Structure formats: C-alpha cells, structure tokens
Amino acid sequence: MDTHTETTPTIDLEPAARQIAGLLDGIAEQQLADPTPCPDYTVQELLAHVAALSTAFRDAARKNFGPTTDTAPDVALPVLADDWRESLPPLLDELVTAWPVPAARQGMTGAGSVDMPGEAAAVDELVIHGWDLARSTGQKYEADEASLLVSLAMLTPNDTVPRSESIFGLPVPDPADAPLVDRAVAMSGRRPDWQPGASAALP
Numbered sequence: 167m168d169t170h171t172e173t174t175p176t177i178d179l180e181p182a183a184r185q186i187a188g189l190l191d192g193i194a195e196q197q198l199a200d201p202t203p204c205p206d207y208t209v210q211e212l213l214a215h216v217a218a219l220s221t222a223f224r225d226a227a228r229k230n231f232g233p234t235t236d237t238a239p240d241v242a243l244p245v246l247a248d249d250w251r252e253s254l255p256p257l258l259d260e261l262v263t264a265w266p267v268p269a270a271r272q273g274m275t276g277a278g279s280v281d282m283p284g285e286a287a288a289v290d291e292l293v294i295h296g297w298d299l300a301r302s303t304g305q306k307y308e309a310d311e312a313s314l315l316v317s318l319a320m321l322t323p324n325d326t327v328p329r330s331e332s333i334f335g336l337p338v339p340d341p342a343d344a345p346l347v348d349r350a351v352a353m354s355g356r357r358p359d360w361q362p363g364a365s366a367a368l369p
Contacts, residue, residue, distance in 0.1 A: 176266050177285040181310040182292035183258040186216060189296065190251050192305045198246070202302040203356045204295070205335075207243075209302055213254065214244035216295050220257040223288040227264035261288065289313050290320040294334065294354045297347065301360055307347070314346045321353035 198210035207215060218234075225234045247253055264270060265285040293313050300307035309317075321334065335355025340348055348358035 176271070177289055177316055178312065179262045179265055179285060179289050179292065182289050182296060182313045183220075183262050185307065185309060186292060186296045186299065187255045187258055189299050189303065189305055189307075190254060193299070193303050197303050200302055200362055203298045203351075203360045207298075209299070210246040211243050212295060212298055212302070213250055214246040216292075216299075217247065217250065217254050217257055218244050219288075219291050219295075220254070220261045223285075223291070224257070224261045224264045227261075227267065227270035227285070229269070286316050286320050290317045293317040293350065294321075294356075297351055298356075302362055304362075309347055309350075311346065314350050318346065318350045318353060321350060 193209065193213075198208065198213075200209050202209055202212045204212055204215075222234050222237075225232070265288065271285065293309050294317065296309065297307050299305075321337070334353075337353045337355060338357055340352030340358060342349075344352070344358070351358045
C-alpha cells in the first residue's frame, strides 16, 4: 500500500539548497581541480553532479521522466557548465519549489535510475554533497537539524528501505554521541575528519 501521499508531511529542501548556494561564491577557480570527500569527483565534477541531481530531482517531482531522471550518475563524469555560478542557484530554487506540490509526493519517484522516496532522497543528496563542497573548499557548513535527521534516516539501512551502495559508500565507524552532521557524513561512507589530501574512507 502506498503511504507516500499528499498527506505525508513535506520535507523542506530549502535549507540544504540554500547552504549549497551560499558556498558558490567561496569557491575559487583554482580550487575546481581539487579533490573532494567524494572520491570519484573533483570540485568541478561535484558541482556538475549537484547541477545534474538538482535537475533530475526537479524533473522527478514533476513526473517528467526521461534522460535527466533515467541516467545513472556513474555513466560518465559530469561536466561543469561555464556559467555554473549563475546557472546552479536557479536550478536549486526550481528543485525546492517542485516538491511541495502534492502530486510530486505521491508514490515513489526516480532519479539517476534509482527508485526512491523523492524529497527525502533529494535532501539527503544536498546535505552530503553540500558538506563535500564545504570541506573540500575550506568553508564552514551548517546543515539544519531537520535536514540532517532526514539524511541520517535515509542513509541508515533497515529492513524496509535497503541502502543503495551505488549512491554512497559503505558506512565508516563513528561514535554514537558524535555530532549529528558527523554521524550522517560517516553513514554516507566519508570520514568526518576528511581534509584535502586525505583519504575519504578509513584505511
């Protein structure tokens, strides 16, 4: 029975999207080739991935299924648009405004060729990749508690919603009393103490 309907409380994507938008001016051009906690992506590729996932989840909310929602993220390295500073914020805004529409939240949706509960998966991606961008470019990241709780719940395996290892890596150990952001980051397969030049996963 489908319980993800118009009566399901809306998850607010705006705080996580706003966090990413606020990082863009702090990213220098010379940092675009730097590594990130996401081991397959440099900063510029991670920015391109955020643009692609914003487009995919926006279209998924609109039930506009096609190439943007059906292409797996690991098919090829994403290419960053030249106007990324100008084009990414509107994409994030469109993502935020697409999900409060009741029809968007009926049933499961799909993005990156994976079926999932839509806005929860979107906030999960925004939170973790926002942390990735902040950490790799030396900026402060302050995710809101509600977004972190949704992300942690999405990343934690359970019997009804198996965790897809194709989206994030295997969890790494982290104390149960660690800050909420560290717990979410660790559950995504990243070391919370990651710094540029360090390994994203535990040795």
